[in-house]
Amino acid sequence: MQITTTFRHMEQSEALKSYAEEKLDRVKKYIDEPITAQVFFSVEKKIRHIVEIVITAKGISTKASEATSDMYAAVDAVIDKIERQLKRYKEKIKAHKPSTDGNGRQISKKIFEAESIDSSSEPVVISTKIETAKPMSIEEAVMQMDLLHKDFIVFTDAGSSNINVLYRRKDGNYGIIEPQQS
Numbered sequence: 001m002q003i004t005t006t007f008r009h010m011e012q013s014e015a016l017k018s019y020a021e022e023k024l025d026r027v028k029k030y031i032d033e034p035i036t037a038q039v040f041f042s043v044e045k046k047i048r049h050i051v052e053i054v055i056t057a058k059g060i061s062t063k064a065s066e067a068t069s070d071m072y073a074a075v076d077a078v079i080d081k082i083e084r085q086l087k088r089y090k091e092k093i094k095a096h097k098p099s100t101d102g103n104g105r106q107i108s109k110k111i112f113e114a115e116s117i118d119s120s121s122e123p124v125v126i127s128t129k130i131e132t133a134k135p136m137s138i139e140e141a142v143m144q145m146d147l148l149h150k151d152f153i154v155f156t157d158a159g160s161s162n163i164n165v166l167y168r169r170k171d172g173n174y175g176i177i178e179p180q181q182s
Contacts, residue, residue, distance in 0.1 A: 004036075006038070007042075023075055024039075050065060051071065051074040052078070
């Protein structure tokens with residue numbers, strides 16, 4: 001875990017820095033490596049001690065802050081907040097795990113050589129891969145797409161059993177391509 005600490009309006013403290021690093025080890029069990037954590041310690045009006053932690057890992061980013069009259073208590077409180085957020089996130093992922101009951105439809109993914117498409121001859125296939133378009137709801141597809149950092153996802157609609165394509169638009173919204181029944 002890569003941890004950076006910043007002290008604002010206060011003297012640097014090795015004891016406080018090592019205490020925060022020790023407490024941050026508790027969150028490793030919830031998320032995969034590599035993990036980067038930024039810890040900000042600040043004091044306002046000499047009595048308000050604020051700790052803010054930003055954690056970034058593969059597929060997840062979380063932030064929490066806490067203000068108390070004691071810096072060590074603030075570290076404990078913010079670590080508890082982060083742990084609750086990560087537990088909730090992990091439970092959400094488990095609840096939305098794609099089903100492996102074989103209801104998905106097989107789709108073929110082909111990669112073509114670019115020059116062969118531009119020419120008038122038959123396109124040259126570089127590779128072909130068979131994948132399963134897993135059944136899921138639109139909400140699950142959005143979550144999977146965000147977790148995998150993809151711009152689109154092909155899935156089987158759990159309600160209609162049709163193949164759909166969900167994509168991220170340039171304006172930040174989502175679009176869906178679904179077949180029309182005639």
